[in-house]
Amino acid sequence: MSSRSSLEKKVVTKLSEGGSRLTKSVAIVSFVVVALSYTLNAMDRQVFPVLLPSIREDLGYSLAQGGLVATIFTLGIGLAGVPTGFLLDKLSRKAVMLLGIFIYSLFTLLTTFSVGFFDMLAFRAVTGVGEAMQNAALFSAVGAYFFANRALAIGGLNFAFGLGGFLGPLLGAKMAASSGWQLPFYVYGVLGFVFIALIAVFIKKKFTEQVEGAAEQQQQATFNHVPDRLLNRNVVMLGITAGVVGLAMYGFIGLYPTFLQTDLGFTLPQAGTAASMFGLGAMMGLPAGYLSDKLNQRYVLMSALVIGSLVGYLIFNGPTSTGWQYFLSFAEGAVASGFCFVGIYAALQRSVRPQIIGRASGIFISSFYIPASVAGYVFSALVGLAGWGGAGFWQLSVLPLLGIVALLFVDTSKFSNARLPLNH
Secondary structure, three states: OHHHHHHHHHHHHHHHHHOOOOOHHHHHHHHHHHHHHHHHHHHHHHHHHHHHHHHHHHHOOOHHHHHHHHHOHHHHHHHHHHHHHHHOOOOOHHHHHHHHHHHHHHHHHHHOOOOOHHHHHHHHHHHHHHHHHHHHHHHHHHHHHOHHHHHHHHHHHHHHHHHHHHHHHHHHHHHHHHHOOOHHHHHHHHHHHHHHHHHHHHOOHHHHOOOOOHHHHHHOOOOOOOOOOOOOHHHHHHHHHHHHHHHHHHHHHHHHHHHHHHOOOOOHHHHHHHHHHHHHHHOOHHHHHHHHHHOOHHHHHHHHHHHHHHHHHHHHHOOOOHHHHHHHHHHHHHHHHHHHHHHHHHHHHHOOOHHHHHHHHHHHHHHHHHHHOOHHHHHHHHHHHHHHHHHHHHHHHHOHHHHHHHHOOOOHHHOOOOOOOOOO
16 A cells, blocks of 8 residues: 555656646657757767777777677666666656766767777766666656657657767768767767757756656556556566667677678778668668557567568678668668667557656666677677678577567557547
8 A cells, every 4th residue: 555655656746847748849849859869879879880990900909899899888778777767766857868968978078088998898888877867768758758659759769869870870980081080979979968958958847757648547547457567577578579689789780880891891981871871770760660559569579570680681691782781781770770679668668557667668778788788799709600691690680589489478458558649
């Protein structure tokens, strides 16, 4: 009884912080501003692998060290995921979001001062902590505010991520080619502090602190079919699927530009363009989110994993021309980031009751990013054992099939599927 009373108090607190809902136009403008901050997040993440060959040459990293440094930020994201979920129960989502942007922007700037392996490893890991805080707060805020079309809203955020994934490597490669690998990190770090000011001044708590289905909760007509425990079967199975996708996707992201430059002979600008096509594919998160809202999410995810398995094989064992590699990188972004990331995130939020949506977001972040933190190292080890083609086969083709097995145990009838108009 006391537990239920405590839960109700948290709902009342969030409602008092958020107040009445914004007009539709103000809500959309608010969404655009916070989504653009996530675009910058993606620009910082995705530029590093493209610059890795230059960084390796400058600082003397081996392929294995380079692979680890390229994806170590995901360890920071993963380790900070669950604690951030609980932090969201104590602080406002806006405060956590701002703190996260501050941390990753500061350590992005510090990346430029790296002189060896271990300091770079530490700087990139801590950027991940900040990115996790922004991610959990941002996705919780948007998922709760637009809960009636949750997957579409999360797909919109992934569209913003894809835009950053496209622009980050493309612009970063050009800046690095003319002024050295440090310049992109200077630029992206400073832009982070600009977004801190914009969000602090212009984004209202009416947008960030809403509780999903608040009116329905007062009518007690909504979530009785949704498990009241955080670690229910759907959460566990979707967490396993998230880990599988994270390990496969970041194995690709971390060393794909190195593969292009060292094995296929691509120039730095060509590798930057190919890597940016992944970001362009991630922008498919918008239609992916729409489909996930309209269709059975489990079947959408299973289909995406099958297609992703085929695409992953072809990238490292198929056509080698620039045109084909641009297309396959786009397809990998559309499947892994557009459909899988969006679909799993939305499904995991729908697997719990609204009062613990922040914790569910934390579970997703940790499940996805902790395995991703070793993805580059694992991929480099597989390259040593089986070559680039063998590594692509095992990590990008076979591994996703384990996600399909986990999805067989997901029960979509236990999902939260509340439907209310955007402004009520």
